[in-house]
Amino acid sequence: MATLECIGLTKRYGSTEALDSVNLTIKPGKITGLLGPNGSGKTTLIKLANGLLTPTSGKVLICGFEPGIETKKIVSYLPERLNIPTWMTVTQLLNYYQDFFPDFDLARAKTMLSGLSIDENMRIKAMSKGTREKVQLIMVMSRRAKLYLLDEPIGGVDPATRDYILNTIIANYDPEASVVISTHLIQDVETVLDDVVFINQGRIVLRSTVDDIREKEGKSVDALFREVFRC
Amino acid sequence: MDWKFRQDAPIYSQIIEGFKLSIASGELKPGEKLRSVRELAAWAGVNPNTMQRALSELERDGLVYAQRTSGRFVTEEADAVGRVRRELASERLNEFTAFMNRLGYTGEDIIELIKEGEKPNGNS
Amino acid sequence: MLRKLIKHEFKATARLIPLLFLIVLTMSVAVHFALKLYDINDLPVVLELLLALFMLLFGAALGAVFIVCIVVMVMRFKRNLLGDEGYLTMTLPVSLSSLIWAKIIVSVIWIVLAVIVDFIAVFIAYLTNSSIVDAFRDIWDILMRLSGGNAAVFIEGAVELIIVGLFSVVASCLNFYAALSIGHGFARGKMGFSVLFYFVLSTAASITRIVILAALGQSVFSVTASMFLFGAGAGVADAMSEWRIQMATLGGLSLVQAAVFYFLTWINLKKRLNLE
Numbered sequence: 001m002a003t004l005e006c007i008g009l010t011k012r013y014g015s016t017e018a019l020d021s022v023n024l025t026i027k028p029g030k031i032t033g034l035l036g037p038n039g040s041g042k043t044t045l046i047k048l049a050n051g052l053l054t055p056t057s058g059k060v061l062i063c064g065f066e067p068g069i070e071t072k073k074i075v076s077y078l079p080e081r082l083n084i085p086t087w088m089t090v091t092q093l094l095n096y097y098q099d100f101f102p103d104f105d106l107a108r109a110k111t112m113l114s115g116l117s118i119d120e121n122m123r124i125k126a127m128s129k130g131t132r133e134k135v136q137l138i139m140v141m142s143r144r145a146k147l148y149l150l151d152e153p154i155g156g157v158d159p160a161t162r163d164y165i166l167n168t169i170i171a172n173y174d175p176e177a178s179v180v181i182s183t184h185l186i187q188d189v190e191t192v193l194d195d196v197v198f199i200n201q202g203r204i205v206l207r208s209t210v211d212d213i214r215e216k217e218g219k220s221v222d223a224l225f226r227e228v229f230r231c
Numbered sequence: 232m233d234w235k236f237r238q239d240a241p242i243y244s245q246i247i248e249g250f251k252l253s254i255a256s257g258e259l260k261p262g263e264k265l266r267s268v269r270e271l272a273a274w275a276g277v278n279p280n281t282m283q284r285a286l287s288e289l290e291r292d293g294l295v296y297a298q299r300t301s302g303r304f305v306t307e308e309a310d311a312v313g314r315v316r317r318e319l320a321s322e323r324l325n326e327f328t329a330f331m332n333r334l335g336y337t338g339e340d341i342i343e344l345i346k347e348g349e350k351p352n353g354n355s
Numbered sequence: 356m357l358r359k360l361i362k363h364e365f366k367a368t369a370r371l372i373p374l375l376f377l378i379v380l381t382m383s384v385a386v387h388f389a390l391k392l393y394d395i396n397d398l399p400v401v402l403e404l405l406l407a408l409f410m411l412l413f414g415a416a417l418g419a420v421f422i423v424c425i426v427v428m429v430m431r432f433k434r435n436l437l438g439d440e441g442y443l444t445m446t447l448p449v450s451l452s453s454l455i456w457a458k459i460i461v462s463v464i465w466i467v468l469a470v471i472v473d474f475i476a477v478f479i480a481y482l483t484n485s486s487i488v489d490a491f492r493d494i495w496d497i498l499m500r501l502s503g504g505n506a507a508v509f510i511e512g513a514v515e516l517i518i519v520g521l522f523s524v525v526a527s528c529l530n531f532y533a534a535l536s537i538g539h540g541f542a543r544g545k546m547g548f549s550v551l552f553y554f555v556l557s558t559a560a561s562i563t564r565i566v567i568l569a570a571l572g573q574s575v576f577s578v579t580a581s582m583f584l585f586g587a588g589a590g591v592a593d594a595m596s597e598w599r600i601q602m603a604t605l606g607g608l609s610l611v612q613a614a615v616f617y618f619l620t621w622i623n624l625k626k627r628l629n630l631e
Contacts, residue, residue: 029280047630050446051446052445052628052630053628053629072447072448073448077442081442083439083441083442083443084440084443085367087367096363099359099362100356100447101448166276170269170272170276170277171269173279191275191276191277191281192276192277192278210242211243211284214239214240214242215241220238
């Protein structure tokens with residue numbers, strides 16, 4: 001059973017077509033990179049999978065279900081923007097996640113927070129940007145979800161934070177879950193990916209694995225990407 | 232080991248090379264227990280599937296063996312270490328001689344150079 | 356899930372409003388003693404002016420409580436559903452209806468509490484002030500007369516009025532929510548469109564209400580008229596049924612208004628949501 005399946009998925013805003021008849025299947029146990037330049041449709045695809053947008057035509061299925069309450073229980077989403085309420089303390093935030101997500105692993109979250117020496121009584125508002133982002137990541141990765149959607153998780157973070165984020169993704173690997181990382185910073189994430197999907201102007205341009213690309217093309221995914229998307 | 236991956240080869244095969252070097256040089260001792268796949272993957276900064284693939288191939292090559300409940304261990308077979316040492320050495324030697332031939336040095340020239348290099352006051 | 360949403364809704368909004376309640380109640384105690392001063396003659400003009408100013412402030416505070424409730428309600432909806440927090444709220448495994456209802460319920464409760472607090476504040480302030488107490492007593496007498504001295508009638512009338520009041524509070528909340536939801540769907544000028552649609556919706560609701568009431572041969576004023584019908588000697592039973600019809604009509608209109616606004620809110624959040 002595919003974790004994520006897009007069938008003829010199309011999304012139009014007025015006259016702009018953000019996604020054009022996209023067909024995609026993502027299986028459990030794989031970390032997939034959704035790679036494309038800005039405006040290629042990556043975020044639109046992720047929002048459709050989350051139920052934040054409705055398709056113009058076609059379908060998106062999570063473990064066979066259309067986006068709704070049942071899929072939201074098994075999808076963990078890290079958006080590009082900071083989405084945690086800043087007025088809360090960490091303790092209140094943990095309580096919030098526990099209340100609404102049955103798959104939230106409180107122990108794991110507390111371990112990760114103490115690993116970063118984050119005081120649970122601190123308000124999100126009072127934290128630095130980097131710390132807030134780490135807290136948000138910890139919340140997302142502490143869920144035992146079937147599908148993790150990470151939208152530009154390492155954009156605009158310092159190298160140490162980036163390493164922390166990638167290590168967290170690796171450490172939380174679950175063979176029954178899928179991770180989709182959408183990014184345009186390929187060099188940094190390439191070693192973490194199994195599969196890659198190149199997307200441009202709302203269409204899937206290429207679908208392969210990191211190993212295949214390196215073996216067959218003799219270059220890294222990052223190098224291939226630069227070729228394919230050369231301006 | 233500080234992992235720096237080259238761009239032109241699959242990551243799993245680079246991991247295999249790295250382990251072979253560690254085993255051949257004795258950094259990893261015969262019979263030593265390896266960490267779990269996930270720990271190794273996090274340490275190397277790679278996908279656990281990739282690490283798994285590398286370890287599976289090392290198992291196939293007989294350099295590493297798995298015991299169902301206890302984990303993975305470096306081989307204790309005396310021959311195996313010697314074998315991989317020779318394998319790595321000869322690979323590098325072939326690369327080296329090909330390079331030197333390109334510069335115009337013959338086999339004998341190479342031996343001379345090496346001897347000179349090993350003298351106590353040898354210039355490099 | 357709805358209970359949990361309501362719990363978190365309270366936690367999120369209970370940071371300013373209870374404080375305001377406390378301020379108003381404290382002021383009411385101060386006003387109480389200030390009024391006692393007022394009764395003393397030969398007060399220096401300055402002091403009289405200050406007291407007058409203080410009374411003005413108190414009146415303003417009573418009104419401010421409501422304004423703050425509304426502002427908090429609007430800001431909360433906007434921030435929690437349509438802002439960055441929306442990325443989290445709208446991906447919670449709960450239905451859209453429960454998200455909306457949690458907000459309505461909590462907003463109504465705050466407004467009802469505001470009314471109660473204002474009542475208590477006025478009560479405290481004017482507790483022993485003879486002239487004001489006399490005025491209240493007169494009003495009470497009128498009300499008793501209107502209901503023919505029958506406690507059951509009075510209670511029924513009061514309960515119906517409260518229920519109609521609640522419906523109209525719900526409708527007012529949804530007026531804001533619908534306007535915000537529609538405005539959000541536009542790519543540019545979201546706030547502008549929200550304000551515009553607030554007035555469009557409330558005007559449309561008012562006009563519809565007036566037209567329907569006129570068509571039914573009633574107007575808002577006839578509610579008052581029927582109250583005086585009581586006093587004009589008509590039988591309590593007749594007046595009471597007149598009252599019931601009035602209340603049912605007004606209540607029904609508010610209910611329909613609320614339902615329409617709810618639908619507009621729901622459909623816009625479902626189909627036209629586009630978080631930045």
